[in-house]
Amino acid sequence: MLRNYIKIAWRNIVNNKAYTAINVLGLAAGMAVALMIALWVANEYSYDKFLPNADRVYQVRRNFNSNGETLTFSSTSLKLADVLRTLPEFEYVASTDWGGTHGLVVGDKKLSIDGVQAGSDFLKMFEYDLLQGSRTSALSDPYSIVLTKATAIALFGTENVINKVVKVDNSYNLKVTGVIQDVPLNSSLQFKYIIPFSLSEQQPYMRGAHDSFGNNGFELFAKLKPGVTYARLAPKIIHIEKGEKNVNAENSDVIMQPMADWHLYSDYKNGIASAGFIDYVRIFSIVGILVLLIACINFINLTTARSEKRAREVGIRKAIGSQRKHLIFQFLIESALITFISFICSVLFVQIALGPFNALTGTTIAIPFNSITFWLITMGCVLFTALVAGSRPAFYLSSFNPVKVLKGTIQVGRSASYSRKILVVMQFSCSIALIISTVVIYKQIQYAKNRPSGYDINRLLATNANDDLGKHFSAFKNELLQSGIIESISTASSAITDINMHNNLDQWTGKMAGETVEMGVIAIADDYFKTAGMKMLAGRDFKNVASDTSNVVFNQAAVKRLRLKGDPISQVLIYDGKPVKVNGVVKDALMLSPFAQADPTMFVYNNAPHQNMIYRLSPKINPHDAIDKIGQVFSKYSPAYPYTYRFVDDDYNRKFGQEVLVGKLAGIFAALAIFISCLGLFGLAAYIAEQRTKEIGVRKVLGATVSQLWFLLSKDFVLLVLVSCVIASPLAFYFLQGWLQKYDYRVTVGPGVFIISALAAIVITLVTISFQAIKAAIANPVKSLRSE
Numbered sequence: 001m002l003r004n005y006i007k008i009a010w011r012n013i014v015n016n017k018a019y020t021a022i023n024v025l026g027l028a029a030g031m032a033v034a035l036m037i038a039l040w041v042a043n044e045y046s047y048d049k050f051l052p053n054a055d056r057v058y059q060v061r062r063n064f065n066s067n068g069e070t071l072t073f074s075s076t077s078l079k080l081a082d083v084l085r086t087l088p089e090f091e092y093v094a095s096t097d098w099g100g101t102h103g104l105v106v107g108d109k110k111l112s113i114d115g116v117q118a119g120s121d122f123l124k125m126f127e128y129d130l131l132q133g134s135r136t137s138a139l140s141d142p143y144s145i146v147l148t149k150a151t152a153i154a155l156f157g158t159e160n161v162i163n164k165v166v167k168v169d170n171s172y173n174l175k176v177t178g179v180i181q182d183v184p185l186n187s188s189l190q191f192k193y194i195i196p197f198s199l200s201e202q203q204p205y206m207r208g209a210h211d212s213f214g215n216n217g218f219e220l221f222a223k224l225k226p227g228v229t230y231a232r233l234a235p236k237i238i239h240i241e242k243g244e245k246n247v248n249a250e251n252s253d254v255i256m257q258p259m260a261d262w263h264l265y266s267d268y269k270n271g272i273a274s275a276g277f278i279d280y281v282r283i284f285s286i287v288g289i290l291v292l293l294i295a296c297i298n299f300i301n302l303t304t305a306r307s308e309k310r311a312r313e314v315g316i317r318k319a320i321g322s323q324r325k326h327l328i329f330q331f332l333i334e335s336a337l338i339t340f341i342s343f344i345c346s347v348l349f350v351q352i353a354l355g356p357f358n359a360l361t362g363t364t365i366a367i368p369f370n371s372i373t374f375w376l377i378t379m380g381c382v383l384f385t386a387l388v389a390g391s392r393p394a395f396y397l398s399s400f401n402p403v404k405v406l407k408g409t410i411q412v413g414r415s416a417s418y419s420r421k422i423l424v425v426m427q428f429s430c431s432i433a434l435i436i437s438t439v440v441i442y443k444q445i446q447y448a449k450n451r452p453s454g455y456d457i458n459r460l461l462a463t464n465a466n467d468d469l470g471k472h473f474s475a476f477k478n479e480l481l482q483s484g485i486i487e488s489i490s491t492a493s494s495a496i497t498d499i500n501m502h503n504n505l506d507q508w509t510g511k512m513a514g515e516t517v518e519m520g521v522i523a524i525a526d527d528y529f530k531t532a533g534m535k536m537l538a539g540r541d542f543k544n545v546a547s548d549t550s551n552v553v554f555n556q557a558a559v560k561r562l563r564l565k566g567d568p569i570s571q572v573l574i575y576d577g578k579p580v581k582v583n584g585v586v587k588d589a590l591m592l593s594p595f596a597q598a599d600p601t602m603f604v605y606n607n608a609p610h611q612n613m614i615y616r617l618s619p620k621i622n623p624h625d626a627i628d629k630i631g632q633v634f635s636k637y638s639p640a641y642p643y644t645y646r647f648v649d650d651d652y653n654r655k656f657g658q659e660v661l662v663g664k665l666a667g668i669f670a671a672l673a674i675f676i677s678c679l680g681l682f683g684l685a686a687y688i689a690e691q692r693t694k695e696i697g698v699r700k701v702l703g704a705t706v707s708q709l710w711f712l713l714s715k716d717f718v719l720l721v722l723v724s725c726v727i728a729s730p731l732a733f734y735f736l737q738g739w740l741q742k743y744d745y746r747v748t749v750g751p752g753v754f755i756i757s758a759l760a761a762i763v764i765t766l767v768t769i770s771f772q773a774i775k776a777a778i779a780n781p782v783k784s785l786r787s788e
Contacts, residue, residue, distance in 0.1 A: 012334060019683060020338065023299050026679040027342035030295025031385065032349040033672050035378070036357060037288035039350070039365050044281050047186045047263035052127045053223070056091070058230065058256035060084070060220040063271040065251040066516050072255075072268035073502070075216040078209050080254065081119075083240060084222060089233050092223040094119035095197055100611065101464045103641040104193065105167040106155040110642045112464065113151065115193040117200050123178070125223040126189070132162050133178025139196045146178035146194040168195065170468050170640035185364055188262040213241040213249035217501065222256065230256055247504045251516050267742075275742070280662055284669075290430045291673050292385065297423045298680035299338070299389040328395060335390025336383070343382045360664060392419075420684070421720055428724035428761065429731070431677045434670035435757045436732040440749055441663040444740065445656055447747040454589030454598065455496060456533025457649040459617040461627075463634075464644065465491060470609035472637040479633055480615070485626045488531040489615040493523040493606075496532055496614055497651040499591050499599060507574035510563050519558055520591070520601040523610060528603070529553075529586060531614050539569040539584030542605040549605055551583035558600040559585055575602070594655050595743040614648065674761075678768040681717060685769040689713060689776035696776050709777035714769055721765045725758040 014020075048054050060080065064071045081095045097117040104111045116122075120139045123130065123146070130138075131149060138146050145166055152161045161176045168174050174195065183190055200206060209215050224233065234255070241249040257265070257273055264278040351367060358365055368374045469476060473491070480486045494500040499520035508517075526544050529536060537556070542548045552575070559568050564582075571582045588598035617626045631643040689696075696709055704712075733749060740746040 006333060006337065010337065018686075019302055022679050022683045023302055023338055024342050024345060026298040026676045027295045027339060027385070027389065028345035028349060029672055029676050029679075030292045030298075031343055031346035031382075032353070033669060034288040034292040034381075035346055035350050036353065037284050037669075039367065040357075040361065040363070041281055041285055041288075043186060043363055043365050044264065044277065048188055048259045050184060050186070051259070054259045056224045056226070056228075057125060057259040058222050058224070059259070059262065060222055061255050061257055061268075062216070062248075063253040063255055063268075064248070064516075064518060065253075066518060070268075070271040071518065072271055072273075073216065074219050075502075076218055076220040077213050077215045078218060079211065079213050079215070080241065081218075081220050082210060084220075084237070087233075087236070089224060089228045089236070090222050091225045092121035092125040094121040094125055094221050095218045096122065096221065097197065097200060097218055098191075101644075102193075102195075103169050103466055104151070104155060105170065105640050106164075109155050110640065111151070111154060111192075112642050112644050113192045114190070115195060116189070116191040117195045117197045119197045121223075122194065122221075123180075125221060128183065129181035131159060131179045131181060135178075138178035139194065141175070141177065142196050142198040142202060143172065143174050144177040144196055145174040146180060147176060148180055148182045148192050150182050151192045152176070152179050167640070169466060170638075172199065174199075185362075188259070212246055213244050213252070214246040214504075216248060230258065247506070247516055277658075279739075280658075283662075284665065287434065287666075287669050290434075291669060291676065293388075294427045294430055294673055294676050294680075296385065296389040297427045298676060298683070299335070300392045301420045301423055301680055302683045303335075303390075303392075332386070332390050336386040339382055339386035339389060343378070361661060424681070424684070424717075424720050425724050425727065427677050427680065428721050428765075429728040431670065431673040432721075432724055432728035432757055432761050433732040434666065434673050435760060436728065436753060437736060438663065438667045438670045439753050439757055440732075440736050440740075440747070441659065441666055443753070444743070444747045445659050445663055448594045448659075448743075448745060449653075449656065451590070451594060451745060453594070453652060454534060454587055456616075457647075457652055458533075459619065459623070460496075460531075460533070460648040461615055461617065462495060462646045462648055462651065463613045463615075465609055465611050465613045466638055466641050468638040468640055469613075469634070473609040476633060476637045480630065483629065483633075484618055485621060485629050485633075487616045487618050488527050489613065490528040490531040491525045491610040491613045492528055493610045493612065494520075494591070495612045495651065496589075496648055497591060497655065499601060503576070505562070505573055505575055505602075506577065508562050508564070509571055509573075510565060517561060517600070519561065520599050521604060522601060523604050523606040525605075525607045525610060528614075531616055532589070533616075534589055535587040537585045537587055538567070539582070541584060544607055548583065550578070550580055551605060552580045553584040553586055553603040554582060555586050555598060555601045555603075556588045557598045558602055561600040580604075590652075594652070595659075595745050597744050674764055678764060681765065681768050682772065685713070685717065685772040689772045693776065693779070696779070700777075706774065706777040710770065710773045713773040713776065714766060717765055717769050718762060721761050722758070725754070725761060729754045729758075 051057070059074065060076055062073045062076060064073055076095075078095055081093055084090055085093045096119070098114075099117065101112050101114055104113065118139065123135045123138055127135070133146065138144065145168065147155070147161065147166075149159050152159045155161070155166060156164060159179050161179060164176050165173050166176060178194075201209070224230070237254045237256075240254050241252050244250070253271070255271070261273055264276050264281065265273040266276040267273070269275060347367065354365060354367070357363075465473070477489050480489060499522060501521050502518050503521045504516060504518050524542070526542065528534075529541050539553070542551065542553070552573075554562075554568065562573075564571060568582050568585060572579050573582070574580075586603070590598060591601065592599050615630075617623055627645060630645075634641075634643040692713070696704075696713075699709060699712075733754075736749055740749070
């Protein structure tokens with residue numbers, strides 16, 4: 001019996017090639033979108049899951065009470081690490097410093113890459129695949145280094161490098177004590193090597209670093225012992241810093257975030273990790289379901305629309321004894337067969353699209369063909385899709401009364417017209433909502449990009465400085481300036497597109513009892529504001545005089561936050577236990593998020609070379625030639641390091657990376673949703689044109705023009721799309737308003753967005769149905785009326 005059902009289903013598929021092609025293409029496109037999104041979502045949820053015992057690993061954070069507002073920081077103190085190590089609930093505790101790029105040299109091989117300085121428990125806590133060395137002792141010697149496999153091969157040409165020596169920052173000869181497998185892309189922590197934290201603790205600047213809870217400059221990780229839960233531990237550590245007479249300690253609660261939440265729940269609101277990339281994962285999961293639903297609606301509409309052609313078949317089969325359950329099963333088999341063919345096509349589509357998709361999203365997603373779990377889940381989804389797409393046609397077609405059908409007294413095509421219209425409206429409502437979302441996301445990105453950044457990124461470059469360059473920085477600077485390659489140059493403790501350190505002011509005029517202010521602090525050298533193109537609004541820039549070491553420059557946001565009354569210039573504040581005088585006020589610059597208000601920032605003067613160097617190229621020389629010459633001068637004063645550079649405009653544009661990715665994905669999925677909807681519309685238009693062939697012939701004989709017939713066949717579809725616009729607009733507005741609330745600097749969603757989206761949908765609809773409408777309108781009426 002099953003074989004007979006399959007054979008009949010196959011014959012029906014083959015005998016209706018055009019409609020089968022539309023059904024298969026629509027379902028395949030919908031399933032491909034759903035599969036692609038499912039693979040992407042699975043990848044996002046897979047972050048850090050590859051590590052053994054990941055459920056016991058946490059990052060220690062601080063909830064800082066800033067005048068009733070809870071701010072969450074990942075920076076912690078070494079003293080906190082020392083205290084946590086004394087608690088019996090912790091198995092391992094490790095402080096880390098993600099201080100950026102270091103120079104690694106082996107012979108003539110030079111690398112300037114990112115790594116981490118980590119405590120000796122780091123590899124015991126994070127059980128990366130250790131290819132060589134001992135997990136317990138690899139980081140015990142301060143003068144050791146652990147390399148990833150790729151770094152080992154880049155430096156030595158082989159991964160067998162134990163006990164070989166790497167020169168770091170042209171200062172330390174470190175012995176290789178371990179090699180680990182390259183860190184996967186789906187890891188929250190990314191590094192190319194590990195240097196023992198104990199090496200940096202030997203440096204003079206680290207003296208007293210363990211003495212106070214207020215010295216927050218390190219990221220702290222901890223692993224709980226088996227059987228210990230964070231819920232039980234939380235009350236014990238939350239107030240562990242209280243008691244120390246320090247603004248940071250007095251106002252900080254210690255919390256921990258499990259590793260499973262690091263990637264998806266990175267945004268804290270009022271001290272709780274409630275948002276982050278998980279928002280986009282949820283949004284696109286819904287989009288995948290909606291696109292698949294649109295494809296299912298196509299199948300339902302096209303199948304029920306052609307019900308008249310199947311009515312006599314149903315009538316005859318019922319007349320000769322078929323029961324309704326048999327007919328339902330027959331139509332479900334046909335649906336399952338089409339769905340299975342569509343699934344095979346969708347897998348091919350995804351396989352072809354994975355390369356560009358991975359390039360767009362920065363992932364390495366692949367279809368897990370060897371995974372039994374993958375096939376069980378996908379086959380379950382295929383069967384569910386077949387049931388959703390086929391159940392309505394199966395129950396509808398099997399319900400026909402055989403007597404009425406065979407007598408020709410039942411209008412089977414019209415009985416489902418209302419439900420088809422409802423489904424078309426649902427279909428286009430989803431598609432139009434996606435179009436509106438794409439337009440709003442694009443406008444939000446452009447709105448922020450057009451916002452003044454507060455500094456001039458034109459011809460501005462950045463390079464990570466090093467100790468060798470620092471020793472000869474004056475000569476390096478003078479040679480570049482005298483050559484005319486650059487206009488100006490300076491250094492700072494933070495990159496111009498970031499703020500590495502936040503700290504508290506102790507006292508200022510107008511401070512209220514118990515008030516705390518934590519603001520960004522950036523140490524800068526000569527000509528920083530000039531090089532960055534930042535405008536002084538009041539007071540003066542630093543002038544390399546002795547008094548400037550006790551002067552500070554605020555940005556506008558800092559002046560506003562401190563509520564400094566009158567002229568802020570020359571007002572005295574207490575910072576780090578010492579009096580400092582306000583020397584100037586600089587215009588706000590967007591150093592953190594371009595979607596948020598400028599961060600209150602204090603600039604302090606220290607003319608010693610800092611790690612982050614910025615320089616502006618001269619407009620009189622070709623940038624490529626200038627970069628080549630700068631590289632030559634750099635190598636002259638810092639031969640142990642490769643010359644690397646970044647254009648600051650690229651760094652700034654990377655701040656839009658997440659929103660740009662979301663916008664591109666939304667645009668792609670919106671286009672696919674419209675494509676699938678139009679496939680269904682094309683099929684319905686062809687069916688209606690076929691049903692009204694004789695009517696069109698009569699109208700033509702009576703003098704109807706092609707444009708009148710085109711309008712006759714198009715108006716119903718356009719009306720449905722207009723209804724969809726009316727439904728989609730308020731729904732999209734509601735959800736988009738919620739999305740925009742996360743941005744301080746956001747676009748206003750006006751009526752123009754909805755008008756443009758509606759017009760786009762109407763134009764697409766008309767283009768889709770016009771082929772069938774015009775084809776029917778220009779047909780010879782003699783042929784259509786011959787049988788009459």
